[in-house]
Amino acid sequence: QVQLVESGGGLVQAGGSLRLSCAASGRTFSNYYMGWFRQAPGKEREFVAGVNRSGGSTSYADSVKGRFTISRDNAKNTVYLEMNSQKPEDTAVYYCAAGWRSLGMARSAREYDYWGQGTQVTVSS
Numbered sequence: 001q002v003q004l005v006e007s008g009g010g011l012v013q014a015g016g017s018l019r020l021s022c023a024a025s026g027r028t029f030s031n032y033y034m035g036w037f038r039q040a041p042g043k044e045r046e047f048v049a050g051v052n053r054s055g056g057s058t059s060y061a062d063s064v065k066g067r068f069t070i071s072r073d074n075a076k077n078t079v080y081l082e083m084n085s086q087k088p089e090d091t092a093v094y095y096c097a098a099g100w101r102s103l104g105m106a107r108s109a110r111e112y113d114y115w116g117q118g119t120q121v122t123v124s125s
Helices: none
Strands: 003-007 010-013 018-025 033-039 046-051 058-060 068-073 078-083 092-099 119-124
Touching (some): 018 092, 018 119, 033 078, 046 078, 058 068, 078 092
Parallel strands (some): 010 119
Antiparallel strands (some): 003 018, 018 078, 033 092, 046 058, 068 078, 092 119
């Protein structure tokens, strides 16, 4: 089992920045690729960003590319999502997730095995 706890959400004005953190415990963190997903009211959960086990490879949704940065610190068992130039459409509950079944990383929620409880991000216009 892997336990994931997100933090860092909140209210920010359009154009502002937030950094989300996700602390992992329970198993060897570096054995898992990690991802961030989000879900807005009335919408399906969508992929935001992913990072492989070493942190050397990342992937982003087109809607956040160039604005968001995912990173991980395996010594601290933590994955981060730096969000810049935020837009009202970034408003959602953000979830971090851990997976082990793929070789690199994954963009599909089905490839992730463990999920955090989510943290709310609200971007005002």
